[in-house]
């Protein structure tokens with residue numbers, strides 16, 4: 001029994017803990033060690049008052065782990081009494097790819113300190129895999145123990161120790177094949193793993209199968225393929241419709257229309273599943289592009305740039321500086337996905353974009369609302385768009401009138417694609 005408890009604690013001690021206070025401030029990092037340490041001012045503020053816990057729902061299998069984390073977060077948000085703060089946390093092994101595991105950090109300042117009871121209920125019903133509890137010491141330190149039914153586990157103490165901020169944001173350790181997919185088969189694997197829990201996965205995989213995708217990456221395009229990218233309300237729909245008419249082009253979208261009925265279902269899933277769904281949408285659109293570009297120019301409203309940019313910007317919390325560096329393999333186009341001839345990124349200044357959103361007055365998706373309130377996120381999405389390579393996008397100022405933007409884009413297309 002004792003050796004099991006020691007090995008479980010040793011696992012935690014090899015990790016770095018990251019706690020996100022909010023999107024505007026840098027995450028706070030710490031480790032556990034066997035000797036008490038004085039806390040840094042950031043840690044002192046984090047562990048300042050109340051009862052503190054970190055919880056993790058990790059279980060066997062990445063699909064189950066991702067869904068369990070989402071369920072745990074919503075269960076805690078629903079059941080915790082007023083006075084509790086629920087913060088995003090994560091645990092990782094420095095520089096070890098795929099070691100980033102999401103969890104939660106809980107500060108309980110509620111009147112009756114009842115968070116522990118809620119956490120224990122969730123632990124008993126199997127929703128929480130591990131709980132660590134923290135206790136402030138008299139000499140400025142903070143001790144940590146596992147919340148467990150086994151006395152040997154409960155008694156073992158470790159101490160919170162400051163660590164330097166890592167050079168790279170730790171979420172970047174997991175982006176490849178968790179947030180962004182670079183091969184059709186990798187995105188398919190995620191949905192295959194979802195077959196039992198999300199029945200719609202089978203139908204999506206069937207649609208992918210039906211598209212005869214194998215010849216797409218080598219397809220010799222006869223007519224140019226032009227992708228229009230940009231944040232919401234930058235004018236993609238307006239411009240792509242005008243381009244369709246002006247060029248006699250075929251207009252396609254990613255995700256394609258055939259996935260429309262499934263989109264809401266997958267949007268409700270954690271990033272691993274949601275991003276795999278959008279990745280597959282690009283491969284279906286690629287098959288359509290391959291067919292249509294044999295007969296006419298093709299205009300595509302969103303494609304891989306959108307899938308990768310939103311996924312990266314969501315995965316990496318905090319500031320733009322936390323994004324993977326320019327030139328990172330994370331920004332490389334998937335080798336098996338049809339490459340367009342030209343990618344144009346519509347960019348409007350924030351005030352003009354706000355004005356357009358307000359005028360449109362449609363229901364906003366969650367991500368759209370996030371864009372509105374979260375300037376940092378918007379900057380990260382746009383910056384990630386700009387860092388994507390092979391093909392990189394050309395930035396178009398889409399703030400002028402629709403006619404002006406159309407003429408400028410037609411001019412670019414004529415120059416770059418000989419149309």
Ligand SMILES: Nc1ncnc2c1ncn2[C@@H]1O[C@H](COP(=O)(O)OP(=O)(O)OP(=O)(O)O)[C@@H](O)[C@H]1O
Pocket residue numbers: 230231232233234235236237238239356357359360398399400401402403405
């Ligand atoms: N160049 C422009 N000048 C002024 N208003 C514009 C311009 N282009 C589009 N709009 C208006 O801005 C709003 C958003 O445009 P549109 O729907 O084309 O954007 P979008 O990028 O397709 O948005 P989403 O991605 O959210 O669907 C619409 O009300 C549209 O009429």
Ligand SMILES: Nc1ccn([C@H]2C[C@H](O)[C@@H](COP(=O)(O)O)O2)c(=O)n1
Pocket residue numbers: 232254255278281282302303304306307308310311365367
């Ligand atoms: N090819 C695509 C298209 C869209 N997405 C995601 C990114 C955003 O979450 C959202 C934006 O789409 P819209 O609201 O403009 O229809 O969809 C993607 O990942 N890949």
